[in-house]
Amino acid sequence: MFPGDARSEWPDDLLTDPRVVHLWDEQKIAGTWYGSHPDYLNSNRVLWDAFLIYAPEAHWDDKPSHFIGMGRTIIEMREELRSKLLPLLQSGQVKQ
Numbered sequence: 001m002f003p004g005d006a007r008s009e010w011p012d013d014l015l016t017d018p019r020v021v022h023l024w025d026e027q028k029i030a031g032t033w034y035g036s037h038p039d040y041l042n043s044n045r046v047l048w049d050a051f052l053i054y055a056p057e058a059h060w061d062d063k064p065s066h067f068i069g070m071g072r073t074i075i076e077m078r079e080e081l082r083s084k085l086l087p088l089l090q091s092g093q094v095k096q
Helices: 029-035 078-091
Strands: 050-054 067-072
Touching: 050 078, 067 078
Parallel strands: none
Antiparallel strands: 050 067
């Protein structure tokens, strides 16, 4: 994605909340899927540096269900991320 990206370069202690799960998609399977679906990104690129939010009852058939919102880049869209997550946290649907 970005020159020099490597799992070994990602600091494991950057996000230490116990709800955080660090994953690394070396083959870019998820990002390629999202990048090729115009609902998520308007081009045939790989989606990266983005957030995608789904309701707790979401599941994956042909595509993920119960989509709430997305944004990229994460830093630029952090207020959008906050506005989409807060209702889930306040409703008790997602553990704080």
